[in-house]
Amino acid sequence: MVLQDQASGRLLPLRHLGRHTPHHSPSLSWNGRYLAVLAGAGRQRRVLLEDRATGRLHRLLLPPDLEPERLSLAPDARRLALEVAGPGRARLRLFDLAALLEPDRPPGWLGQGNAGAGRP
């Protein structure tokens, strides 16, 4: 897993995610504070989320019947969407992360009215 600052080209250090492989489906929050990935394979696949501000690794506990294939972390880190394998077809499952993570708002965010805009 590589995280690069596009402005400088510099590779940024990851405290945890370099140790869990293989990784799939990386997703970054707005300012790059949070990086969410799928780690492992098959039913052992897990959702890991590194908080680069605190150095903490969050291992998200999912219902045991879910086999995640792809993820999307909302830019403000308030929600997570998973594509999960199902009998004969894929499904989506959404999760609220508001109680687990501080939001990662865009610069200049002024309040609730701007939550949907996602623009600096």
Add this chain to the structure above:
Amino acid sequence: MRPRARLGGLVGALALFASACTADMPRPLAGIDRQLDQAGAGQSPSLAGRWLALIAARGERQEVLLVDLEGLGPVPLPGLNRPDAQPLAVSVDGGGERLAVVRQLEGRTELVLYRRRAMAVERIPMQPAGVPRRVSLRADGGELAVEVSRDGLWQVDLVRLP
């Protein structure tokens, strides 16, 4: 003393690890999940702000769906979905205004940008030529990253958008 010191070091290391790693249970959004199940099988989710873009199955066909998660449900995307196109990946910006879509059409795989207000689809050429696979639109809609296959190698292109 030495074994005790070693044990103390081990306990300290475990405590440090425990403080740096937590197991968290996120809250399922079951109401939205049920609505999505009713809309058809979902793939390739992309979350941004109040918006969720996905690829939904409509019988034999698949199409791009944009859902307003703040209660308004799916919104129309006139001009984007075509009966002869197969969407493979989608990404939405935080305003719900732009969608980047990788799709198969007339035997080729292409990347397009859809502007919702203009109801316009614009093809974004791969330079140099390549086959796009996955795409991620920046939340402000100003840039996208696309995974491209060229001569058997997977590369990531960054494309600035006007």
